[in-house]
Amino acid sequence: MPLPESRNNFKMENKGINIPPDKLPKHIAIIMDGNGRWAAARGLPRLAGHRAGTDNLRRIITACIEFGIPYLTIYAFSTENWGRPAEEVRGLLHILEDMIDRELQELHEEGVQLRHIGHLDRLKPRLRKKVIDAVELTKNNTRLILNVAFNYGGRDEIVCAIRRMIKDNVREENVTPDLVSDYLFTAGLPDPDLIIRTSGELRGSNFLIWQGAYAEWYFTPTYWPDFDKKELQHALEEYSQRDRRFGQIPTKR
Numbered sequence: 001m002p003l004p005e006s007r008n009n010f011k012m013e014n015k016g017i018n019i020p021p022d023k024l025p026k027h028i029a030i031i032m033d034g035n036g037r038w039a040a041a042r043g044l045p046r047l048a049g050h051r052a053g054t055d056n057l058r059r060i061i062t063a064c065i066e067f068g069i070p071y072l073t074i075y076a077f078s079t080e081n082w083g084r085p086a087e088e089v090r091g092l093l094h095i096l097e098d099m100i101d102r103e104l105q106e107l108h109e110e111g112v113q114l115r116h117i118g119h120l121d122r123l124k125p126r127l128r129k130k131v132i133d134a135v136e137l138t139k140n141n142t143r144l145i146l147n148v149a150f151n152y153g154g155r156d157e158i159v160c161a162i163r164r165m166i167k168d169n170v171r172e173e174n175v176t177p178d179l180v181s182d183y184l185f186t187a188g189l190p191d192p193d194l195i196i197r198t199s200g201e202l203r204g205s206n207f208l209i210w211q212g213a214y215a216e217w218y219f220t221p222t223y224w225p226d227f228d229k230k231e232l233q234h235a236l237e238e239y240s241q242r243d244r245r246f247g248q249i250p251t252k253r
Contacts, residue, residue, distance in 0.1 A: 002113070002142045003188075004070035017067055017233055023240035025193035027071035028064065029215070031207055032057070034199030034223030041223075047091040052225035054095050058103060063229040064144060065110065067236065071145045071189060073117070075207050079153035082122070093127060096150065100130050104137070111143025117185035118152030147186065154209030157185050186211055194239050196232075198224040216242050
């Protein structure tokens with residue numbers, strides 16, 4: 001699948017951001033947390049919070065395009081989320097299907113390439129086909145790659161990679177970090193530079209365990225439905241001040 005164009009070719013519609021392109025992350029990953037608490041604070045059912053969170057996702061996708069971010073990965077549904085109440089799970093699946101129906105064509109026209117990471121086997125055939133068709137429709141788009149982590153778990157991803165290497169008869173001496181990366185769901189994509197978690201929780205929740213080894217983390221108490229363009233800009237501004245060391249000595253004194 002094609003990768004995004006050079007950042008210099010992006011239409012930078014937002015004039016408010018004052019960060020040099022080389023200080024922006026290429027790949028942002030987001031743990032979209034706090035939908036249920038957002039709803040509870042307003043006396044609404046949890047699914048109302050999930051729907052508000054889905055509506056907010058569209059705004060953040062648009063902001064990433066405006067800021068010139070080539071890659072965005074969102075944590076939509078974990079392998080552990082199947083343990084939630086059945087009614088909530090059914091509601092989440094319905095929201096996913098509804099979002100595809102409502103947003104796919106516009107995302108396609110805006111140059112967003114959709115990818116799925118995780119498993120589709122537990123989805124009903126109709127929804128599974130919609131996800132596959134969405135990926136196929138947008139596969140040649142290059143403005144923004146949007147990875148949707150649905151029925152995804154970081155540990156499961158690594159186990160799947162190991163199983164595939166065994167199946168391919170990979171020899172022990174040939175196993176390297178680069179090879180492992182090639183067997184992950186995110187093969188061919190750069191690791192996330194910045195991982196954002198909303199709602200104030202301070203944990204990784206089995207998300208991009210391998211890929212996020214050297215990512216910068218940004219935690220905010222803001223619930224996901226309220227995490228807007230301004231909040232994203234604040235995260236990018238803070239990231240631009242970080243000194244990424246990758247295990248080396250600091251470059252700033």
